Amino acid sequence: xxxxxxxxxxxxxxxxxxxxxxxxxxxxxxxxxxxxxxxxxxxxxxxxxxxxxxxxxxxxxxxxxxxxxxxxxxxxxxxxxxxxxxxxxxxxxxxxxxxxxxxxxxxxxxxxxxxxx
Amino acid sequence: xxxxxxxxxxxxxxxxxxxxxxxxxxxxxxxxxxxxxxxxxxxxxxxxxxxxxxxxxxxxxxxxxxxxxxxxxxxxxxxxxxxxxxxxxxxxxxxxxxxxxxxxxxxxxxxxxxx
Numbered sequence: 001x002x003x004x005x006x007x008x009x010x011x012x013x014x015x016x017x018x019x020x021x022x023x024x025x026x027x028x029x030x031x032x033x034x035x036x037x038x039x040x041x042x043x044x045x046x047x048x049x050x051x052x053x054x055x056x057x058x059x060x061x062x063x064x065x066x067x068x069x070x071x072x073x074x075x076x077x078x079x080x081x082x083x084x085x086x087x088x089x090x091x092x093x094x095x096x097x098x099x100x101x102x103x104x105x106x107x108x109x110x111x112x113x114x115x116x117x
Numbered sequence: 118x119x120x121x122x123x124x125x126x127x128x129x130x131x132x133x134x135x136x137x138x139x140x141x142x143x144x145x146x147x148x149x150x151x152x153x154x155x156x157x158x159x160x161x162x163x164x165x166x167x168x169x170x171x172x173x174x175x176x177x178x179x180x181x182x183x184x185x186x187x188x189x190x191x192x193x194x195x196x197x198x199x200x201x202x203x204x205x206x207x208x209x210x211x212x213x214x215x216x217x218x219x220x221x222x223x224x225x226x227x228x229x230x231x232x
Contacts, residue, residue, distance in 0.1 A: 031218040042121075042208060042222040058219075090162065094218030104218045105152070108162035 002027040006091050006109035014117055019078040021112045023091030031094045032074040033106065034058075034066065036087040043090065049074055081116045088113050119144045121211050121223035129229050130199045137184070138194040138226045140209030150212040151192040152220060153183065157205040165207075168192060196228075204230045 004025040013019050025032065030051050035043040045058030047066040055066050063085060065077045078085055091109040120143045130136035142151065153165040168176045168183045176183040184193040196203055206227050210220040 033219065035222075040224060042123075042224045043210075043220075044222070045219065048219055088160070092162075092218070104150075104212070105164045105167065106162075106218050106220055107164075111160050 004091060004093055004107055004109045006089075006112045008112060009110065010113045012115045012117065013081050015082060016080050019081050019114065019116075021076045021078075021089055021091075021114070023074045023076065023109060024072055025091075025093045025107075025109075026072065027093055027095070027107065028071060029093035029095050029107075030071070031104070032068070033092045033094075034064070034074065034076045035090045035092065036060065036085075037090060037111075038087050046076065046089075047074075078114075081114075083116050086114060086116045119146075119211065119213055119221055121209050121221055123209055123223035123226050125226045126224070127227045127229070129231055130196075130203075132201060132230055132232050133198055135195060135197045136199055136228065138196070138207050138209075138228065140192045140194065140223060142190050142192060142209075142211050144190075144211065144213060146214035148214045151183070151185070152210040152212065153181070153192075153194045154208045154210065155205045156208065156225070157202075162208075166194070199230045201230050201232060204228060 007022045033048040034046040044060045049055050049068040089112045092106040094104045094106050122141045149170045151168040155163045166178045166181045168185045180197045182195045206225045208225045209223040
């Protein structure tokens with residue numbers, strides 16, 4: 001079965017360190033997204049991609065970067081982790097492309113819980 | 118600005134009763150999609166139901182139905198015959214026009230089902 005996997009599921013790091021969260025999907029979806037979930041804020045979009053070599057900033061992109069070198073992967077990098085980046089991070093994917101419409105349902109990974117001390 | 122608002126941080130419902138979770142949205146786009154997701158305590162995000170802005174009928178999926186009132190910009194989720202397993206966080210989300218799968222989420226409503 002197709003799936004979307006995130007790793008690591010849990011990580012503790014220190015302020016100032018670089019951290020990379022991996023996201024791998026086997027749905028062959030064009031669209032991939034990174035969200036963070038914080039209490040009282042729901043899910044907020046960090047970065048997204050509509051295809052290989054395409055990346056776009058979301059609502060809360062400061063301090064984060066992504067790259068898309070193939071269809072399957074969209075790693076999220078925190079260049080210099082800050083305590084404010086302690087959160088649960090969700091990767092998601094969907095079919096179609098930027099102009100897709102209809103019920104392009106977002107399929108989510110299980111989430112990565114990051115703690116920055 | 119495009120925004121989703123869920124005004125009920127938490128709700129309680131008796132088992133086997135129906136419950137309505139409120140969602141209002143703000144957009145100037147003529148075409149958009151509305152979604153509801155469930156997040157149980159285990160943390161995964163589970164898609165429940167979708168409503169297109171031009172759909173004539175309210176969406177239904179089993180015990181879930183979406184009460185779509187376009188003029189009021191509301192997309193409330195109705196869960197009939199609540200079950201203990203329905204206890205979870207519920208998120209309303211909107212996909213703007215031609216934005217692929219990009220969703221804007223509300224803050225969520227935590228539903229607790231009492232036995």
